[in-house]
Amino acid sequence: MGKLTLFIVSDSVGETADLVAKAAASQFRQGLETISMKRFSHVEDESQVAEIVYLAKQQQAIIIYTLVKMNMCLKLKEECQHKGIHCIDLLSPIVNQISLELSEQPLEEPGLVRQLDDDYFKKIEAIEFAVKYDDGRDPRGILKADIVLVGVSRTSKTPLSQYLAHKRFKVANVPLVPEVEPPEELYQIDPAKCFGLVISPEKLNFIRKERLIALGLKDDASYARLDRIEEEIIHFRNVIQKIGCTVIDVTNRAVEETANVILSEIVNRTK
Incomplete structure (x- = not known):
């Protein structure tokens, strides 16, 4: 059985994405043993995003992220598409739907939770x-x-x-x-x-x-x-x-x- 690496990327501490990733891994019999997780916290600069995606490419990792700033989300998606890396956005779909329902723009401030x-x-x-x-x-x-x-x-x-x-x-x-x-x-x-x-x-x-x-x-x-x-x-x-x-x-x-x-x-x- 092969090893899998998950990169947890957040503009805050990264606890939310980390818990979701662990919950998903626990659904597989040897998930927590064969899946390694690396957390990248307080990612607030686009240059950091480029470095993380480069590392993910080297290690064939999947990126799971919770970024509240739209420009950071777009940058990460573009970098992943360019490098052929799988990435999963945990936060944006929910935030965007709530924004539509409330007719209100999100604050885009990390760490509010x-x-x-x-x-x-x-x-x-x-x-x-x-x-x-x-x-x-x-x-x-x-x-x-x-x-x-x-x-x-x-x-x-x-x-x-x-x-x-x-x-x-x-x-x-x-x-x-x-x-x-x-x-x-x-x-x-x-x-x-x-x-x-x-x-x-x-x-x-x-x-x-x-x-x-x-x-x-x-x-x-x-x-x-x-x-x-x-x-x-x-x-x-x-x-x-x-x-x-x-x-x-x-x-x-x-x-x-x-x-x-x-x-x-x-x-x-x-x-």
Whole structure:
């Protein structure tokens, strides 16, 4: 049985073409043993194309490629036809059909799939971080976070953490209670990445009563009393003053609005 060589040519890493080639080779009993593959990544110059086709001719190889730039595709096809080399275009037929259906020209930018994958994994990592360091579970997360949210109970710290995590920010949130000393890590971080969430006592009184009722409890518990809430907010302001961070009033704000305030603040600081 003869040996077969496949040249994998890509203007990015070449993982897509490599996986397709391996999938095809696996359909033959001795495919992976008799078929060798050589990957040529980040091919973005026509002179590289000419060299690769020359090597393919010397080794009697088949070229399998994923090139997003039309001029590069045409150059490779012309070189292969001239040298009598078999080449297989994995990407262009699909891209061209999608272009026709959408009436839109492709971007022709190499590596976009990899960028999307990296973006996805960063988002997942941020979401897992927000869950792990939610509600002050582990103060070590405060030092690792991109954003730290501080506030009394029921100021939307958890949903805000998750919303920001979907924007790829690692967020830790810390509840403040007068009877419990705040973690020392709060005073060790850069105040610029910390945001205190405050709410009017009346609004918080209403929210907490509704919460107790939803849990099947009486709404006159200490947790929902106005004097207790005012005590917590005084404690909150004392801690925030010591940290020196930005305070956001969330009384009449949706989670998305509060998140936009935080993101705008971060963007303005980087200008």
